[in-house]
Amino acid sequence: MKWRTxxxxxxxxxxxxxxxxxxxxxxxALVVVxxxxxxxxxxxxxxxxxxxxxxxxxxxxxxxxxxxxVTELGGTSTSAQYGAPYNHTPGAGQKLGPLGLQNAAGVRxxxxxxxxxxxxxxxxxxxxxxxxxxxSTWNAAPAAKQQSWTSAYTDALGKAPDGDPxxxxxxxxxxxxxxxxxxxxxxxxxxxxxxxxxxxxxxxxDYTHPLLFLADxxxxxxxxxxxxxxxxxxxxxxxxxNYPGQAWLWLYTFWYQIDPFKSSHNADALVWGTMALLxxxxxxxxxxxxxxxxxxxxxxxxxxxxxxxxSHH
Amino acid sequence: MSDTGARAGGWTGAVRRRAVRAxxxxxxxxxxxxxxxxxWIYIFGVLTLASLLVVLATGxxxxxxxxxxxxxxxxxxxxxxxxxxxxxxxxxxxVVHLWGKFFMAAxxxxxxxxxxxxxxxxxxxxxxxxxxxxxxQNFDSQWISTQAKDGLNSVGIGAYFNVLNFGQMLMWHIVxxxxxxxxxxxxxxxxxxxxxxxxxxxxxxPQAQAQAQAxxxxxxxxxS
Numbered sequence: 017m018k019w020r021t022x023x024x025x026x027x028x029x030x031x032x033x034x035x036x037x038x039x040x041x042x043x044x045a046l047v048v049v050x051x052x053x054x055x056x057x058x059x060x061x062x063x064x065x066x067x068x069x070x071x072x073x074x075x076x077x078x079x080x081x082x083x084x085x086v087t088e089l090g091g092t093s094t095s096a097q098y099g100a101p102y103n104h105t106p107g108a109g110q111k112l113g114p115l116g117l118q119n120a121a122g123v124r125x126x127x128x129x130x131x132x133x134x135x136x137x138x139x140x141x142x143x144x145x146x147x148x149x150x151x152s153t154w155n156a157a158p159a160a161k162q163q164s165w166t167s168a169y170t171d172a173l174g175k176a177p178d179g180d181p182x183x184x185x186x187x188x189x190x191x192x193x194x195x196x197x198x199x200x201x202x203x204x205x206x207x208x209x210x211x212x213x214x215x216x217x218x219x220x221x222d223y224t225h226p227l228l229f230l231a232d233x234x235x236x237x238x239x240x241x242x243x244x245x246x247x248x249x250x251x252x253x254x255x256x257x258n259y260p261g262q263a264w265l266w267l268y269t270f271w272y273q274i275d276p277f278k279s280s281h282n283a284d285a286l287v288w289g290t291m292a293l294l295x296x297x298x299x300x301x302x303x304x305x306x307x308x309x310x311x312x313x314x315x316x317x318x319x320x321x322x323x324x325x326x327s328h329h
Numbered sequence: 330m331s332d333t334g335a336r337a338g339g340w341t342g343a344v345r346r347r348a349v350r351a352x353x354x355x356x357x358x359x360x361x362x363x364x365x366x367x368x369w370i371y372i373f374g375v376l377t378l379a380s381l382l383v384v385l386a387t388g389x390x391x392x393x394x395x396x397x398x399x400x401x402x403x404x405x406x407x408x409x410x411x412x413x414x415x416x417x418x419x420x421x422x423x424v425v426h427l428w429g430k431f432f433m434a435a436x437x438x439x440x441x442x443x444x445x446x447x448x449x450x451x452x453x454x455x456x457x458x459x460x461x462x463x464x465x466q467n468f469d470s471q472w473i474s475t476q477a478k479d480g481l482n483s484v485g486i487g488a489y490f491n492v493l494n495f496g497q498m499l500m501w502h503i504v505x506x507x508x509x510x511x512x513x514x515x516x517x518x519x520x521x522x523x524x525x526x527x528x529x530x531x532x533x534x535p536q537a538q539a540q541a542q543a544x545x546x547x548x549x550x551x552x553s
Contacts, residue, residue, distance in 0.1 A: 025438030026534035028363050028525030036362035045372070045379035049418060053383050056417075057410035064400060064409075065468035101488035110483040121485030221496025228493065231475035240472045247476070255462070255469045259413075262462060264420050264455055284483035292484075299448040302436035312530055316432035321529035324365040328532070 063257040065243075068236055070212065070226055074203035077235045079179035084233040085199050086173065086192060088129040089154075090166025095129050095228040102127040102228070110285040117285070125224060133229050137211035138198055147198040150191030157190065165190035247272050267291070357522050366526050370433075373426035374521075380419035381514060385507065387412040392503055396466060416458055427451055435527045443520040450513040457510055460502035463492055474498075 074081040087093035099108025101124045109118040138151060154162060169189040176183040181197065202208045212226040230236045240246055243256045250273070253265035271277045271287040280286055301307055311317055318325055338345065390408045391399060399405035427447065436444040463474050474492040481487035491497055 023437055023439075026528055026532065027438070028528055030534035030536060031363040031365060031528060031532075032535065033361035034364045035360060036366070037360065038358060041375055042379065045375045046382060049376060049379040049383050049415070052418060053380075053387070053411050053415045056414035057407060060410070060414070061406065062410040062413040063467075063469065064406065064465070067467050067471050098482075100485075101482060101491075112484065117485035118483050121488035124488040125491055221499070222491075222494045224491060224493040227471060227475055230471065236471065236475070239468070243468075243472075245472050255473075256467075260417055262455075262458060264424065264458070282483070284480045288480050288484045295452055299445055299452075301431070301448070302441040302444050308434065308436070311432045311434035314432060317434070317530045320368045320370050320429070320433055321365055321532075323367045324529045324532065 060259070063255055063259050065256045068230060068239065069206070070203050070209045070229065071206040073230060073233060073235045074200055074208075077233075078200055078204075079173070079181070080234045081203060082181050082196050082200055083170065083173050083179055084229070085134060085196050086166050086170050088133040088229065088232065089135075089192065089195065090163055090170065091130055092166070092170070093129055093232040095127060095232050098127075101125045110282040112282065112285040112289045127225065127228060129228075129232075132225055133212065134195065134199055137202060137208055138195065140211065141202055141207060143198055146194060150194035150198070153191040154195060161190070164188075165192045169193065169196070267294070352519065352523055356525075357519075359522075363526055363528065365529050365532065370425075370429040371526075373422050373429060376422040377419060377426050378514070378518070380415055380422055381510075383415040384412065384419050385511075387415055388503065388507070396464060396499060400466065412461075416461065420454065420458065423451060423454065433527060434530055437527055437530075438524065440520070440524050440527055443517060443524060446513050446517040446520060450510060450517055453506060453510045453513060457502065457506040460498050460506060463498045464495060464502050466495070 070081075084093065088096060091097070095102060097103075097105045097108060099105040100119045100121055103126065104123055109116055111118075135151065135154070138147060143151075157165075165188070168187055169184070169192045172184045172187055172189065173179050173181065175185065181193065181200075184193070199208065202211070209226060212229065213220040213223070237246065243254075245254050245256070247269075250266075250269045253262045253269045255261040268287065268291055271290055272283065277283050277286050277290075297304065297307070336342070387408060391405070391412055394402075394405060399409035430444065430447065459473075459477070463470050463477075477492050478487055481490060481492060490501075
């Protein structure tokens with residue numbers, strides 16, 4: 017390759033040397049970094065805001081919980097219509113130019129929001145006869161009827177003062193109010209947190225269901241907004257409190273702040289594609305004409321090796 | 330050397346000979362360095378290594394008691410703070426080291442793989458730190474994971490690397506990625522020792538310089 021033949025850098029062993037104690041240098045560096053860490057940790061500690069639970073959400077904002085639960089039941093929530101890897105949703109899934117990588121990966125983490133977030137938790141809990149009857153009515157109804165009930169109830173909740181289910185105008189909502197009220201009670205009692213995790217095993221380590229449910233509501237983003245964590249606030253590179261967070265993600269979050277990324281339906285795919293390209297560029301800097309010559313042009317190296325250049329030129 | 334002697338020690342002997350040839354002890358742990366190595370920028374490589382060791386040690390302490398410990402123990406909280414701040418220092422030192430090596434064009438002289446292993450180690454560190462934020466079991470973890478899933482899902486990675494799965498992320502954070510980062514770091518350091526510190530841009534070897542100076546009057550005479 018041309019870059020190799022053109023590289024006339026001499027061997028470092030051909031230059032004069034001076035004594036240098038590497039092990040001593042590493043030891044001193046280790047002590048300095050350890051002391052710095054001990055000091056920073058003692059002075060600044062670390063953030064640890066308690067996680068939101070489904071119980072705390074339903075108690076703090078029952079209207080938001082109920083509205084979200086109805087969209088999970090009706091299949092109109094963000095998670096219900098997400099597409100891969102959670103479910104098959106026609107038209108969903110981002111594309112990177114002609115590449116539909118999201119859909120190509122397939123539905124590997126199946127999520128049916130009505131079944132997983134609402135119906136199964138209620139079915140497996142000791143509920144009064146009215147709830148059991150409501151679940152039977154729901155399960156026996158055709159899909160179109162189910163959608164008409166949840167759609168009408170979602171609209172009614174939107175028009176009710178403060179979205180309060182108790183103040184909803186009368187209408188044809190079928191068993192939906194009974195089901196959503198029962199789910200709210202289950203959530204308030206703390207049982208729903210366990211139900212969302214209980215997938216046939218005792219030990220659990222997968223929080224996909226409760227996290228998707230939480231993320232579909234407005235309560236979690238509201239708390240994040242108050243903590244300067246939303247996308248327009250440079251998003252997840254920050255963390256709660258006045259801590260540096262993942263400052264090294266600045267370039268990744270930067271793209272979300274500008275067009276065409278921020279207004280694109282494929283924003284995530286575009287940002288990931290851009291970052292993948294830039295990361296590859298970073299790794300391959302030695303082989304990229306122009307980029308690999310920047311150090312010679314900028315002459316920062318004259319500052320770094322000023323002693324050498326002063327004595328040799 | 331006889332044929333028998335060349336094959337002495339079988340595979341083990343062959344690996345030893347090759348290792349010693351590539352990195353003889355005086356090259357692996359030299360007690361001298363080229364005299365042009367005289368700048369504060371060189372400190373950041375060793376600071377990065379030192380902070381990585383502190384990161385691994387504090388992470389190891391957290392691992393001893395399990396992921397829930399630091400939420401209920403003042404000692405655990407302090408160890409978590411040590412882990413957090415050593416990571417912040419590690420990333421800071423590494424970024425300065427990376428920029429320094431860029432402006433030194435440190436890939437010159439058959440050092441491209443040194444640059445590549447360093448750059449991949451940087452990207453791996455970003456991934457390792459990211460999974461660390463996902464497994465804190467607090468509000469930050471909830472928010473970061475639910476936001477990050479969209480990016481990963483949009484390019485198909487999320488189907489295999491589920492940031493909402495605490496168990497999977499914990500294993501990546503404390504087993505897979507530290508192993509990758511550790512191996513990359515060792516590889517990077519061995520390459521640095523093998524090739525030595527990159528000479529200044531446009532520097533000529535002293536012997537070549539001496540020869541050029543010696544032949545300069547002759548050239549001038551010919552030209553005149």
